[in-house]
Each structure stands twice: as C-alpha cells, then as structure tokens.
Amino acid sequence: MNIGNVSEQSGLPAKTIRYYEDIGLVQPSRRENGYRDFTVQELHKLTFLGRARSLGFSIEECRTLLSLYEDHERSSADVKAIAQSHLARVDQKIEELQALSATLGDLVVRCHGDDRPDCPIMDDLTDSDLAETRNYPTGTTLGTLVN
Amino acid sequence: MNIGNVSEQSGLPAKTIRYYEDIGLVQPSRRENGYRDFTVQELHKLTFLGRARSLGFSIEECRTLLSLYEDHERSSADVKAIAQSHLARVDQKIEELQALSATLGDLVVRCHGDDRPDCPIMDDLTDSDLAETRNYPTGTTLGTLVN
DNA sequence: GATAGTCCTTCCACCTACTGGAAGGTCAAG
DNA sequence: CTTGACCTTCCAGTAGGTGGAAGGACTATC
Numbered sequence: 001m002n003i004g005n006v007s008e009q010s011g012l013p014a015k016t017i018r019y020y021e022d023i024g025l026v027q028p029s030r031r032e033n034g035y036r037d038f039t040v041q042e043l044h045k046l047t048f049l050g051r052a053r054s055l056g057f058s059i060e061e062c063r064t065l066l067s068l069y070e071d072h073e074r075s076s077a078d079v080k081a082i083a084q085s086h087l088a089r090v091d092q093k094i095e096e097l098q099a100l101s102a103t104l105g106d107l108v109v110r111c112h113g114d115d116r117p118d119c120p121i122m123d124d125l126t127d128s129d130l131a132e133t134r135n136y137p138t139g140t141t142l143g144t145l146v147n
Numbered sequence: 148m149n150i151g152n153v154s155e156q157s158g159l160p161a162k163t164i165r166y167y168e169d170i171g172l173v174q175p176s177r178r179e180n181g182y183r184d185f186t187v188q189e190l191h192k193l194t195f196l197g198r199a200r201s202l203g204f205s206i207e208e209c210r211t212l213l214s215l216y217e218d219h220e221r222s223s224a225d226v227k228a229i230a231q232s233h234l235a236r237v238d239q240k241i242e243e244l245q246a247l248s249a250t251l252g253d254l255v256v257r258c259h260g261d262d263r264p265d266c267p268i269m270d271d272l273t274d275s276d277l278a279e280t281r282n283y284p285t286g287t288t289l290g291t292l293v294n
Numbered sequence: 295g296a297t298a299g300t301c302c303t304t305c306c307a308c309c310t311a312c313t314g315g316a317a318g319g320t321c322a323a324g
Numbered sequence: 325c326t327t328g329a330c331c332t333t334c335c336a337g338t339a340g341g342t343g344g345a346a347g348g349a350c351t352a353t354c
Contacts, residue, residue, distance in 0.1 A: 004330065014331090015313060023311090033320060035331055044273075051272045056247055059311065069269060076266035080258040083268050087251040094244045097237055100203055104234040111227040119223035121230050122216060125198045126191075151301065161302090166341060180349060182302060206340070 001038040003028075010046040017046060025049060025063060045069070057086055148185040150175075157193040164193060172196060172210060192216070204233055 007014040020026050021036070026045055028036040038046075048069055052062045061082055068074040110120040154161040167173050168183070173192055175183040185193075195216055199209045208229055215221040257267040 002331075013313080016311085018332095019312060033331080034333095035320080048272050053311090055251065055272075065269075065272070069273065072264055074264055074266075075262040076258050076264060076268075077260045077262060079266045079268050080255060080260035083251055083255050083258070087248060087255055090244055090248050090251065094241060094248060097241045097244070101234060101237050101241060104202065104230055104237065108227060108230050108234055111223050111230070113224045113227035115222040115224060117219055117221055117223060119221075119226045121223075121226050122212075125195050125202075125212070126216065149302075160342080162342060163340085165303095170340090180302085181304095182349080200340090 001040075001043065003036050003038070006038045006043050006046060009043055010050055012046055012050050020046070020049065023059065025059075025066065055086075056090060057082070061086060148187075148190065150183050150185070153185045153190050153193060156190055157197055159193055159197050167193070167196065170206065172206075172213065202233075203237060204229070208233060 003014045003017055006012075007017060010017070012020075017026070021028060026038075026042050028038045028042055031037050045066060048066065049062055052065050053059075057065060064082060065079070068079055107121045107124055112118070150161045150164055153159075154164060157164070159167075164173070168175060173185075173189050173196075175185045175189055178184050192213060195213065196209055199212050200206075204212060211229060212226070215226055254268045254271055259265070
C-alpha cells in the first residue's frame with residue numbers, strides 16, 4: 001500500500017506517517033522506485049497510534065503501548081498503569097485550568113470593559129500586593145497552558 | 148540592575164529574561180562592559196510579564212497587554228477583550244480534557260489490571276468497531292493535550 | 295599580582311509533535 | 325509527449341523556553 005492510501009485509511013496525514021517512520025514507530029519496506037510499501041499490519045499500527053494520540057498519550061507512551069499491542073502475552077496491568085498515569089495528568093491539568101478559569105472569570109467580571117482606563121485585570125497583573133495575596137502558579141507544571 | 152538581581156526579584160530565570168529581550172518584550176540598556184542594565188520600570192514589566200504568563204496568556208497576548216500596561220489612556224474594554232477570549236479558550240480546553248478524562252476513566256475502570264492479557268483499553272485502541280461508536284477527537288484543537 | 299569563584303556574555307542545540315514548502319523523481323491517462 | 329497526481333528527501337518553522345559550552349568581567353583572598 002502506498003502512503004496516500006494508508007493516510008486515507010488511518011486518518012493520519014502522510015507527513016505524520018513519514019515522521020512516525022523517522023522516529024521508529026513504523027518500518028515500512030520500500031519498493032524499487034523508492035516508494036514506501038505498507039502492510040495491513042502497519043496500517044493497523046498507524047490507526048492504533050492515531051487513536052492513542054487522540055486520547056492524548058505522548059509519543060513515548062504510544063511507543064510503549066505499541067509494544068504492548070504487539071505483545072499478545074502482555075498483562076493488562078501494564079497497559080492500565082500507563083492509562084492511569086496519563087489520566088492522573090489529565091485530571092491535574094483540569095484542576096489547574098479550573099483554578100485559572102476561576103481567577104480569569106473573576107477578573108473579567110470585575111472589569112467594566114468600558115472606554116475608561118480603570119481595569120481590575122491590569123491592577124491584578126501590576127500590583128504586587130494583590131499578587132502576593134493571590135498565589136500565582138509558577139514555572140514547571142503550567143507551561144503552555146492552552147494550545 | 149544586573150540580570151541576576153532582576154531575575155531574583157521578578158522570579159523569572161535569567162535565560163527567560165534574555166529570551167524576552169530577544170523577542171523584544173524588554174529593551175535593557177548596556178553598560179560599558181556589555182552587561183545588561185535594567186531600570187526599575189523594566190523590572191516591573193518583567194514581573195508583569197511573569198504574572199501574565201502564569202495566567203496562561205500567550206507571548207503575543209502579553210505583548211499586547213504590555214502595550215496596554217504602558218498606555219495609561221487605554222480603555223479597560225481592550226484589556227477585558229483579551230482576557231475574555233483567553234478565558235474562552237481555557238474553558239474550551241477544560242471541556243475537552245473532561246471528555247478525555249471520562250473516556251480514560253471508563254477504560255481504566257473496565258480494565259482488570261491483572262497479569263492476563265485481556266484489556267479493554269487495548270481493545271478500544273485496536274478495534275475499529277469500538278472506535279467508530281466512540282468519536283475520537285481529531286487534529287486541530289487537541290494537539291498536545293497535556294504538558 | 296595571581297587565583298578562585300561567581301556573574302555575565304553570546305551562540306548553538308534541544309524539547310514536543312508535527313507542518314509547510316521547495317526541488318525533483320515516478321506513474322497512469324489521454 | 326505532456327499533464328497531473330503522487331511520491332521522495334531535505335530544510336525550516338512553530339511556542340516558549342532550557343541546557344550547556346566557551347569565554348570575558350568582577351570581587352575577594354592570599
């Protein structure tokens with residue numbers, strides 16, 4: 001199967017599939033003309049990867065999941081552990097974002113949003129006393145908060 | 148003020164401050180020896196930036212907020228608009244993550260997590276029939292879901 | 295004056311997970 | 325034989341930094 005075909009059937013862009021080959025998630029063979037030639041198994045792996053990625057598993061988690069996927073003797077505990085730790089991160093992120101939403105929501109409500117310069121949002125970002133009572137999240141866990 | 152001093156007072160790593168200079172968020176002057184020399188105003192701007200970033204505003208939003216911060220004639224409506232659109236994105240992200248959490252939570256609960264290979268999580272990632280009834284999020288809004 | 299330690303500088307590479315685009319080879323249809 | 329769709333590789337860019345190397349500057353101590 002050509003990459004275009006596999007792309008259509010798996011739902012992954014051809015670019016992404018080439019990238020997955022680059023990082024060693026799939027190893028399609030090559031034809032004489034240099035074109036990649038995918039087997040049905042590889043199509044399944046790519047579809048699997050697409051689903052796992054859409055559930056937010058990282059590439060490295062996907063790599064592990066893929067090896068478990070191929071190991072029919074694997075224990076479900078191994079799979080569950082990955083899913084659980086991923087779930088924990090998702091839930092933590094939700095909490096962080098909810099706290100953020102509360103803060104932002106409060107600021108937005110308190111801001112008149114008129115043509116005068118007085119603005120609680122700016123005051124909050126500016127005034128160190130306000131900031132000290134608040135409790136700004138710092139650094140590590142909140143990186144890119146929203147995409 | 149030297150960068151180390153400003154770093155300590157603003158809570159931003161020196162690396163980050165240099166980066167912010169690179170992208171034009173601050174313009175400290177230089178001493179004869181080549182060291183950056185920050186004014187108190189620049190320290191305030193950096194602190195402001197740190198707070199805005201910790202609330203999840205993007206660098207470009209921070210740039211706009213910073214110009215509003217410096218414009219004492221600005222209207223609060225301009226500030227509010229930015230905060231509101233940011234809030235909307237945060238809330239949308241929360242919804243997406245909650246849907247994800249529900250899906251993952253369901254899978255995790257249904258997985259025995261023992262040493263046998265049967266695993267609903269794997270089944271879900273593998274079986275296309277299951278997947279069709281599900282409704283996997285795709286592509287754009289869910290990029291890197293969790294950091 | 296020499297030396298050690300800390301601070302500062304620039305520059306380059308790396309992170310995630312792709313995506314866009316250029317330059318060029320291949321294949322099937324008309 | 326040409327056109328267009330498909331394929332290839334390679335390079336660069338995204339957001340927002342972070343890590344590290346190589347080297348200059350400053351301060352304290354001997």
